[in-house]
Amino acid sequence: MTDVDRSDSLMSPIQPEQLDPGAVIAQSLDNQWVPAQLTRKMIEHGRSLDQVGRRRVREVRAEYFRSLINASQVVVNRAYFYNNDAISRDLVEEGESRAAHRRLLASGAIVPFLLNERHPAEEPPAHLHVRREGFSAWQETLAGMSSGDRVRCVRMSWDDSPGDQENRDRTMIRLYQPFTEKVQGLTAKDIDVLAAQVGVAPEEADRFGERLGEVVGFSNSRRVRREQVVRNTLYEEFVTVPGTNVAEGRYDRDKPFAAEIKQLLDLIYNVNLADALGRYPLTPVGSLRRVVLQEAREARASTVGVVQDPEQLLTFLRRQSFAAVQDRLTPQAVNDLTLHDIWRLRQSPVWNSYIEAFGALTAAPETFHEAAGQVFDRYVRLNSEILKLARERRRARAAAWHPVVEVVVTVGAAVFTAVSGSDLWEVAGTVVPLTVSGSLTGSVQLVLRNRLAGRQEQRFAREIATVRLAGEREWAQFHDLVRRLPGYRDEGGPARAGTASTTTQDNEDLPEY
Structure with a gap:
């Protein structure tokens, strides 16, 4: 019997294929992640991560909460639990935040990714950088899990091979x-x-x-x-x-x-x-998009559909109409909430309804015109629930909210964007010459956000389909169809396409990845 067939008093070992279909990896939790603009300022002024920590942690924490609001499951590299202050602060402080973290672990909402370790509380190798206060808090958090709780931990293999x-x-x-x-x-x-x-x-x-x-x-x-x-x-x-x-x-x-x-x-x-x-x-605002890598790869095995027909791909960019939104308020900053608030939100029927609607859309992306409206409607209801939680925290202020739907289609190194809502309709393309031969791949991303975008507000950005066009002829057909859309404009140049709008050794241990 291998380890994957059993579970100890704390851990349920799983492999990648056992993750939820809606599981995501939040790029902002990377302990080196810094928005591009802030990176340049750090270099210009010679500042370290700690010296810009207050601003950076605020942005990371907003992305952390956003991922827990908008995805059924978030996979987190184990080191981030104790080396990333945006996460570890909930563990260092005893009380409802640590308790909420334990509940999120026990429910499978948060899944630690283990590289060499076989247990989430295992001491890291001596040569790795570890924030000791954070690691002690992580160990204490795991040790305090309720009897019968299990932490799902994902690893490439749990086999007991020599x-x-x-x-x-x-x-x-x-x-x-x-x-x-x-x-x-x-x-x-x-x-x-x-x-x-x-x-x-x-x-x-x-x-x-x-x-x-x-x-x-x-x-x-x-x-x-x-x-x-x-x-x-x-x-x-x-x-x-x-x-x-x-x-x-x-x-x-x-x-x-x-x-x-x-x-x-x-x-x-x-x-x-x-x-x-x-x-x-999940790519944070201001970070490079995958389109920058100019990949000509086969669509990877995933839980989302594959779109191969240019006319079907066009349906994602056509104009959408949505019901008027009555409650035009949103929390001014998502991270004015607490982790306990996020836990409460995930227990609500509104959140479950929202996640269910998104799951149905990704399972059948060809139903986009019917399903997108339902996702938007449930997103609006979810925002009202978030606002209700924010108002319970008296310091949390409300801001004006004009929700819109943005669809981002990437093909090769080109990006096409359509935005609708609040009496708004825009469709634009950032087109660059083809740089690869053979099949062209990309994705369809759905973004739900405030028209007046603020970095700290609640928004949703998720992939809903993988794109694979057979070659240059299909690409030209798609481009021609998009250019015929009413109001289309070509923004030209690849710079805007590069960033998200809105969304290793033969020694005894593998090195830190």
């Missing part, structure tokens, strides 16, 4: 090798497009391309020496100040294009974990 070899092999194949391949593929992209999407000026594109060549060359040299290519190693060489711990987040302004390379490494790192688990990443 030296945990099966888990090591699967982790290498699903995580470390794809990460290396994505890094080594950077110079195979259209450098001008890539440069524009990460914010490099046209006159600097050649120099940027040369720097990417150095990243790829460094990666190649490690691989031929049979050394693993991991993000921390690349950070040390191309991003962080020499002699500092990567965890401090001191990014070096003397290293060319440190901010842009960091963005690319972070994007690759986070989509790679999502791919390994067969689920989608």
Whole structure:
């Protein structure tokens, strides 16, 4: 009998295919995540992650709560529970927040991802950076779980093979090798497009391309020496100040294009974990979209539908009409709520109805015109429930709210966006030349947000379908159909397409991923 067939007094071990169909990986919980604009300011002024901690944690915490509101299940790298203050603060303080965290763990709403560990409370290897106060609080949180509660923990394999070899092999194949391949593929992209999407000026594109060549060359040299290519190693060489711990987040302004390379490494790192688990990443506002990677890949196995017909793809961008919204208020900041509020919200019939409607849409994306309205209606009701909870916290203020629906279709390196609601209709495209041959892949993302977007407000952004067009002929057909839509405008240039609007070693242990 293997470990996966049993559970101890605390843990229920699961494998990736046992995650909920609606499970997501929240990119903002990455302990190196910083919005692109803030990254540049950190580099310019020589500030570390701790020195911008107050602003950064506020944004991370808003994304953390948003993921728990809008997804049935959130997968979290175990290290983030104790190294990310946006999460660990609920554990450090005894009381209702820690209790709420235990309930979310026990219900399977939060699932720790384990790399080498076989237990969530296991002591990390001595060479890894650990915030001791956070780790002690994490251990105490687990130790205080009620009798009979189980924490679902996901791992590549739980097999009792000698030296945990099966888990090591699967982790290498699903995580470390794809990460290396994505890094080594950077110079195979259209450098001008890539440069524009990460914010490099046209006159600097050649120099940027040369720097990417150095990243790829460094990666190649490690691989031929049979050394693993991991993000921390690349950070040390191309991003962080020499002699500092990567965890401090001191990014070096003397290293060319440190901010842009960091963005690319972070994007690759986070989509790679999502791919390994067969689920989608949640991309925060201002972070690079996957479209930047200019991938020509087969649609990965997932729980969402695959759209291959250009005319069917067009249906997502056609005009939608929605019922008028009476209650035009929303919490000014989602993170004025508490984790206990989030737990209460997830117990409500309104939340369950909302999640059910979204699940039905992703199960049958071809019903978009009928199903999107139901999702929007339940989203509006959910927002009213969130506002009710916020008002119970007297410090939480309400803001004007004009909810709209945004559909984002990416194909190759092009992005098309349609926005409707509040008597508004806009459809625009950011089109770049094709950079790959063969099939073109992408996705359809549904965003529900305030028309007057604020970074701290409640909003929803999720993938609802995978796109796979057979080739250039189908792409041209789709582009022609979109250009005929009333009011369509071509925004030109790839820069806007690059960021979300709104949404590893043969030693005894694998290195920190």
